[in-house]
Amino acid sequence: MVQTITVEGMSCEHCEQTVREALENVDGVTEVSVDRETAKATVEGDAEVGTLVDAVDEAGYDASA
Numbered sequence: 001m002v003q004t005i006t007v008e009g010m011s012c013e014h015c016e017q018t019v020r021e022a023l024e025n026v027d028g029v030t031e032v033s034v035d036r037e038t039a040k041a042t043v044e045g046d047a048e049v050g051t052l053v054d055a056v057d058e059a060g061y062d063a064s065a
Helices: 013-024 048-060
Strands: 004-007 029-035 040-045 062-064
Touching: 004 048, 013 029, 013 040, 029 062, 040 048, 040 062
Parallel strands: none
Antiparallel strands: 004 040, 004 062, 029 040
16 A cells, blocks of 8 residues: 655754654655655555554654645
8 A cells, every 4th residue: 555645844954854764654654755845655465554654743744645
């Protein structure tokens, strides 16, 4: 399953990396793509979208489904 979430507050490559790592650490995630230009993160796997949003929020960014 592929899910896309909106991530606000990313301004640099380090921000993208932080969000990517937060999402990769969620159980069930198999692949992550993050693009600060579009403020989107695309996640493959079977993780619940709420868990993905929580992981990004805990990393210090504002996420929504």
